[in-house]
Amino acid sequence: MTATKPEPRPDAPEADTRPVLTVENLTVVYETDEPVTAVRGADLTLHRGEILGLAGESGCGKTTLAYAINRLHRPPARIASGGITFHDRSGDDVDILALADAELRSFRWDKLSMVFQGAMNALNPVTTVKAQLRDTLLAHRPGMSRKAIRERSEDVLRRVGVDPRRLGSYPHELSGGMRQRVMIAMAMLLEPQIMVMDEPTTALDVVVQRDILREIVRLRDELDFAVVFITHDLPLLLEISDRIAVMLDGEIVELDSARRLYRDARHPYTRKLLGSFPSLSGSRGAFIRDGAAPTDTTEEQA
């Protein structure tokens, strides 16, 4: 990715192999009448400043995995085995599964934040953006001065490309794309080291999606947090992520750099997924018919 970046950063993600999160052999089980294993023996290492794509289709366990990383999974889901370790910038290692409730609360959002699918509808409709940012800040940084809160709020909004004058707005006064940006601003409010994003742009139009992706990539370059980006849209992941993990039925079947995955996918499911997306500019793949065949009426009309 460095080649296409406008300004190569000194600590480009490829160069940085210090892990920020290690997931070892994680298994998550839904304790229903017939227990279902939603995530089976997942191994992941997230490096500092890296965008890790997590691809898979509905029901493959990608969202369960994301929730489990933050221990946001709800019963009857439970972590049956495995470990999740967060490697703090200060050098401390935190065993997320061993955190007590209070520790977990301060850990979330502060070190690791999440942007959910359709999160833009999770904003409280009756309070202003300003109040919601302030509440989050005060919850984690008690005693922060009013001026500091204001400055920080304006700063994060500016960073995600929303005019700070929008601070006084209510969520319904903002467009979908704008609300999603506010959610991303909220997620980065406390300068977390990891952001987990679960289909953050699926509900948005392509152009808006593009704007937000650009914002995420730019912010990552500026602030050096790591991103776990979950989506079913493999072409999108290929464009923005450094490495991609492909999930199928609760297992990570392939994990490789984006470039290698695209050029030389090993698992048949990965190849199937890749083949599911016709390329916009490329030649028409084997899956797609050739519309410019001589018998086609297009020729006659054109």
Place this chain on the structure above:
Amino acid sequence: MTNLEPAVEATAADTAEPPAEASGDAPVRSGWRMLLPTMTPWLATGLVLIVGITLFGLIGPFLVGDPDQIRDMGLTGPSAEFPLGTTQIGQDVLAQLAYATRGSLEIGFLVGVLATILSCFFGIYGAYRGRFVDEAFSLLSNVFLVIPGLPLVIVISGFVPRESRGLWTIAVVLAVTSWAASARVLRAQTLSVRNRDYVAASQVSGERPWRVITVEILPNLLPVIASQFVFAVIAAILGEAGLAFIGLGASNSSTLGTMLFYAQNGFALPLGAWWWFVPPGLMIALFGMGLSIVNFSIDEIINPKLKNVRLHRRQARRAARRERRLARSSRGAAGGVPEPEVSDR
């Protein structure tokens, strides 16, 4: 779309798409099955109450003697001959209770049906047609909603001469004053169902409006209608009891309300004749309770989330316990219960 490769066409055997609901049960064949609530101890209690009281009202009158027969043994307490004692003029309270229960059930059912028909018409049809019809019907139900029900009923019943004040008159009066609230609930539900794609799809395929309403929309409203019906029955029985208690009941019928009316007139309370007024009062209370409990179960159909909460509570507790144990044993540290907070951020 001319040169497609048939090799990659979607097939039923596509392994990438398991059925949405992979339950082990045999496939459910009928839509009606879905509308039945699942059996719970609560629902069973409610059903036992309703069925018991209904059977008592239906069969009871054939098993007891003449409720109006006057004996010279006024106000005797429960005995072997008269299990619920006698009234001031020696009538069998049990026999009266059986007939009164029947009378109250009749009126409750009648009003329930009438009010439901009215509310369905004004609520569903208005919302489906939209625009002017909807505005007019909404206005009408709003007007009926703010009319104070019981006083109006008292006025109407008082206006109708006693001779022509039959069961039907009372039922119509009660129905007319009680349909509006359900109509509003049904209107809101219809507005939401009407905008679903399957309604649009049936319109596009050329289905006539009345069929769209009755075949496509109505079945999806049935739980709501059932719940409104149950409420209407409770309200009607209580309303009729209130009317009868102040002497404005149906002239030729005997209901739990008229029983209470006569008990009041016969000074049952000051004379301590509890067997005269407690049974009808209790009967109304128990029947109302039974219907309310059934209504809770219907609520679970309307809002499946309630059901999941109930079903998953035990499994969730078990999962949390096992996770805690695992955390403790592997690390010796106190692992907390994960909080079920997700969307509140």
Place this chain on the structure above:
Amino acid sequence: MTSVRVTDLVKDYTLRSGLKRTRLRAVDHVSLELVPGRTVALVGESGSGKSTIAKILTRMERPTSGKVDVRLDDGAEVHGAAYRREVQMVFQDPFASLNPFHSIEHHLARPLRIHKRTRTKEETRERVLEMLERVNLTPAENLAPRRPHELSGGQRQRVAIARALAPGAQVLIADEPVSMLDVSIRLGVLNLLGRLQREDDLAVLYITHDLATARHFSDEIVVLYRGRVVERGPSDAVILDAHHDYTKLLAAAAPDPERPGSVAADRGPVDRDAIDNSVCYDHFAGEWREAGVPAAETKERTA
């Protein structure tokens, strides 16, 4: 064999906020033509007016002005109940477009009965099974009595396609038919649509925001921006040789694995209010024209 000619379609919505009324033009003089055996893709973002056009074509909405002219092969105009038989629609969300209360069989049997395609119960049942097999839902006997929630998204969408074709429709409006499905089955459903189109010689309007499938699955692309057609032409020409700024923007925004890292290399967000939707590039004519004016009055424009 049925064709549709849409001329100067206009749809205004009146927005009321308090006493103030504002008029919103959702569709502004859109003309297009659907002919048997060809697919026209209608591309645009949400709010571009593409769903409004679908609603007008399926007669769920009335146009403010403009004409929708549906004609059979012999030139006879189609209206009334026959319109519902000829023009059918596949909805976007297969989870919402099937009634949860009714069986799959009901969904297919009703259109057959309404349009009197079958007379007896046995005949209807036979046709239902036939149609299920036609959309590769086998074993049909097993699936027909099921209800929608027992089927996967892809299976449901195939039921919806079968339902649309049940009356014997010759014109199919497909409103984002695969956007709610899992990616690995999307092509399968599109291919199915393609085969049915070839078998029945259907005229298809494929509404989508996905330029890649629009390019590969349609013969002609019509790009819609804020209610107006801003570019039209053969699908390859529109995508590979885009003229209008908006088409270029859409093409640049679509994820493309052929250019990894391009997100970061993008210029900043484009000011979309600055994009001019008063001109339209017509690849068939090879010239710029005015957009948002009656078709007969369009003049050549230099942009």
